[in-house]
Amino acid sequence: MTTTSPPPGDARAWFLAARERQQAQLSRVLDIGHWAGQISHLVHLLQRERGASNIWLCSGGELFARERVQSARETQQATAGFQAGLPSPPAALSGAFCSRLACALWALDQLPELRQRLSRGEVAAQEAMSCFNCAIRHLLSLVPEASEALESREVVQGLTALYSFMQGKELVGQERALGAIGFTGGSFTAELRQQLVDRIDGQQRCFAAFLALADPVTVARFHQRGEACLETEQLRRIACTRLPEKGTATLRWFELQTRRIDALRELEESLIGQLMALAAAALASVREAESQDEPAFARWVASHASDDMAQPPNRHLLPLVRQQARELETLSRQLASLQTTLEERKVIDKAKALLIRHQGMSEEQAWQQLRKLAMDQNRRMVEIARAMLTLSGLWPDD
Known part of the structure; x- marks a missing residue:
């Protein structure tokens, strides 16, 4: 049309x-x-x-x-x-x-x-x-x-x-x-x-x-x-x-x-x-209404006469829809962040296990050792853990 x-x-x-x-x-x-x-x-x-x-x-x-x-x-x-x-x-x-x-x-x-x-x-x-x-x-x-x-x-x-x-x-x-x-x-x-x-x-x-x-x-x-x-x-x-x-x-x-x-x-x-x-x-x-139907035209005018109809309805409802979309996107980003956190925790746990097995440390001591190395080198703990795992092949076997 x-x-x-x-x-x-x-x-x-x-x-x-x-x-x-x-x-x-x-x-x-x-x-x-x-x-x-x-x-x-x-x-x-x-x-x-x-x-x-x-x-x-x-x-x-x-x-x-x-x-x-x-x-x-x-x-x-x-x-x-x-x-x-x-x-x-x-x-x-x-x-x-x-x-x-x-x-x-x-x-x-x-x-x-x-x-x-x-x-x-x-x-x-x-x-x-x-x-x-x-x-x-x-x-x-x-x-x-x-x-x-x-x-x-x-x-x-x-x-x-x-x-x-x-x-x-x-x-x-x-x-x-x-x-x-x-x-x-x-x-x-x-x-x-x-x-x-x-x-x-x-x-x-x-x-x-x-x-x-x-x-x-x-x-x-x-x-x-x-x-x-x-x-x-x-x-x-x-x-x-x-x-x-x-x-x-x-x-x-x-x-x-x-x-x-x-x-x-x-x-x-x-x-x-x-x-x-x-x-x-x-x-x-x-x-349904014919193009020249005067009653239809009059009804249409009457339906748009009130103050309530003066505001387009989507001005009130669309913000709600968009807010829900933003919330779902935020939750999805949080899930991606959680995934990264869990993967990093696995790496740190493996490095701790390495220290416990080869250095005879307790779990708390191994954690503190990784933390100290990270602070001394101004690096993230997961980076220290990855480096340690990379060199794990050089550690003497039990």
């Missing part, structure tokens, strides 16, 4: 121009709604593969070997379908949307190599999780871009509720993966516990935003099936307060969290359907 410039001073011409703009926006939402369905399906499979991969890695390949391979195969098939279904870059989409889609496609392209390295045992659980998180984060970031210029209050509200919900579901998935690391290994470090708490707090904020915008029926469904159950809360307390017995709670934790995520997935599909129905109804309403 081509929009011509309205003649100056012609109210009805401006009315027609506004309607044409609304039709274009709502048609775009229907396209985004279709993509949101594909995105949510692909994200769900990525979340499943991430969890299975974590358990497989942390158990040394003893658990979830078949589940990991099957989930990877399903994700690869869904990725191929998602990529094949994308149209040529249309001019109607914003530059920001196209940029985010490019990032998402790039992240998906990295996963086949990750899977190969993972199968060869070259990837730690935290690194694998970080790679899956990156792909999921870029895919989810596509959803709020659709609301950038929307003027339909109901559609913007539905889109914001959907995005808040999808963010919350992803944080539940990250909680499942982090818990799998700790329960499989039989311990939660202080950093891992903090990461777990951050995910729990983050999902609660996202779901609170979703519940504030959702209809009563959807709210009731969420409270019935989407909340963490009592047993999950008990396992959370174990993870955050004391050492679990190695491996005993892994499968139960994963089962409970998977059951919750699957229930959230059903609700997510319902939200996408509701959003598309809202957009379709709004589009039909816009198209």
Whole structure:
């Protein structure tokens, strides 16, 4: 549809121009709604593969070997379908949307190599999780871009509720993966516990935003099936307060969290359907009125007369969406930092073990020795530890 410039001073011409703009926006939402369905399906499979991969890695390949391979195969098939279904870059989409889609496609392209390295045992659980998180984060970031210029209050509200919900579901998935690391290994470090708490707090904020915008029926469904159950809360307390017995709670934790995520997935599909129905109804309403229909013009003027309608709805809701996106990105960066910290700790622990074995030091003495060398040479302790391990071949055998 081509929009011509309205003649100056012609109210009805401006009315027609506004309607044409609304039709274009709502048609775009229907396209985004279709993509949101594909995105949510692909994200769900990525979340499943991430969890299975974590358990497989942390158990040394003893658990979830078949589940990991099957989930990877399903994700690869869904990725191929998602990529094949994308149209040529249309001019109607914003530059920001196209940029985010490019990032998402790039992240998906990295996963086949990750899977190969993972199968060869070259990837730690935290690194694998970080790679899956990156792909999921870029895919989810596509959803709020659709609301950038929307003027339909109901559609913007539905889109914001959907995005808040999808963010919350992803944080539940990250909680499942982090818990799998700790329960499989039989311990939660202080950093891992903090990461777990951050995910729990983050999902609660996202779901609170979703519940504030959702209809009563959807709210009731969420409270019935989407909340963490009592047993999950008990396992959370174990993870955050004391050492679990190695491996005993892994499968139960994963089962409970998977059951919750699957229930959230059903609700997510319902939200996408509701959003598309809202957009379709709004589009039909816009198209229904005849261009010269005076009552339609009068109703349109009346609907825009109140002070409440004077402010575009996305001015109030988009900051919330963007804040949630920033929080998820921050948590992902924190996870990458945690991965680096854990790897450095392993190097330091190996150097301490070397001093204990060859110098007869206690663990505390070995730590103090590494610390003193680092201070004397003005270098980081991990650098001293790496240098010591490099020269370990020159140390005399016991």
